[in-house]
Amino acid sequence: MLIDLHSHTKASDGQLTARELVERAANRQVDILAITDHDTVDGLAEARQTIIEKDLKLTLINGIEITTNWLNHEIHVVGVNINPQHPALIDLIELQKEKRESRAIEMGRRLEKAKIPGVYEAAKVLAGEGAITRAHFARHLVEIGVAPTFPKVFDKYLSRGNTGYVPHNWVDIDKAIAVIHQAGGQAILAHPNHYNLSNKWMRRLFTEFKQFNGDAMEVAMGQQSPQMRLQLAMWSNEYDLLASQGSDFHFVGRWRDLGKALHLPEIAKPIWSDWPSYQLLAEQQEEILQ
Numbered sequence: 001m002l003i004d005l006h007s008h009t010k011a012s013d014g015q016l017t018a019r020e021l022v023e024r025a026a027n028r029q030v031d032i033l034a035i036t037d038h039d040t041v042d043g044l045a046e047a048r049q050t051i052i053e054k055d056l057k058l059t060l061i062n063g064i065e066i067t068t069n070w071l072n073h074e075i076h077v078v079g080v081n082i083n084p085q086h087p088a089l090i091d092l093i094e095l096q097k098e099k100r101e102s103r104a105i106e107m108g109r110r111l112e113k114a115k116i117p118g119v120y121e122a123a124k125v126l127a128g129e130g131a132i133t134r135a136h137f138a139r140h141l142v143e144i145g146v147a148p149t150f151p152k153v154f155d156k157y158l159s160r161g162n163t164g165y166v167p168h169n170w171v172d173i174d175k176a177i178a179v180i181h182q183a184g185g186q187a188i189l190a191h192p193n194h195y196n197l198s199n200k201w202m203r204r205l206f207t208e209f210k211q212f213n214g215d216a217m218e219v220a221m222g223q224q225s226p227q228m229r230l231q232l233a234m235w236s237n238e239y240d241l242l243a244s245q246g247s248d249f250h251f252v253g254r255w256r257d258l259g260k261a262l263h264l265p266e267i268a269k270p271i272w273s274d275w276p277s278y279q280l281l282a283e284q285q286e287e288i289l290q
């Protein structure tokens with residue numbers, strides 16, 4: 001059983017359309033896929049439509065990845081099995097969208113001051129109808145050659161403390177968890193080891209995430225050392241959080257792919273262990289969409 005609970009489409013900073021994404025997942029024998037775009041659920045309808053039209057053997061989980069504020073850190077919270085039409089969720093998405101838009105404009109201003117004009121406009125074209133993210137800025141900045149790679153462009157221009165970085169004011173993490181619950185979903189702390197936190201701060205994050213009624217944390221990711229995976233599994237047990245897994249797929253690359261290298265260590269308790277049955281879940285979700 002191949003399960004991938006973290007992926008992106010063109011609705012945010014993924015490079016495949018929702019249609020292409022589910023086709024790829026089915027071709028790669030993924031059984032269960034969650035689409036979790038940054039602060040939007042816009043890819044879900046097209047994905048579900050494609051699955052029905054092409055009769056794909058794939059269960060789609062409605063998801064989202066919400067960028068949140070925790071003690072001034074930007075922390076990502078994945079919601080799975082959400083009702084994408086829940087009013088509280090729709091309100092939150094609307095707020096985040098406004099924040100993304102005004103941040104993007106300000107990023108453009110700051111880069112322009114640093115003699116790199118037109119970046120907001122170009123990022124906007126790359127984002128199209130989708131949620132605008134720093135990844136769109138990064139793609140353009142790499143295209144015009146100001147830095148050779150994504151990580152370098154983040155290091156030089158887009159991460160905290162650099163020219164194009166704008167201090168954030170995302171929704172608070174406890175509020176995001178509460179909204180995911182209101183929408184009927186489970187809240188997963190995404191990629192805990194990607195925030196540059198010391199172990200002490202990481203432990204504080206696990207403690208507070210649990211206190212805020214968070215359900216799970218990501219343990220298995222596509223590219224990760226076995227030691228890190230085991231460490232995350234042990235933390236998930238210690239903090240009484242369920243374990244999730246996901247590729248965080250954005251585009252077809254050399255190392256990362258849908259469903260690739262995803263499995264949980266024995267000691268971890270999977271988030272899907274008390275899901276009713278995958279098929280039943282899919283049917284419930286189709287009813288919600290109708």
Ligand code: AMP
Nearest residue numbers: 013038067132133134135150151154250
């Ligand atoms: P945003 O949510 O607009 O702040 O954009 C964050 C997105 O940029 C992430 O979801 C990644 O896709 C991408 N990203 C962030 N940091 C890096 C990095 N150091 N290298 C490559 N991509 C990154």
Ligand code: MN
Nearest residue numbers: 008013135250
């Ligand atoms: Mn992204």
Ligand code: MN
Nearest residue numbers: 065076190191
């Ligand atoms: Mn993320």
Ligand code: MN
Nearest residue numbers: 006008065248
């Ligand atoms: Mn992601």
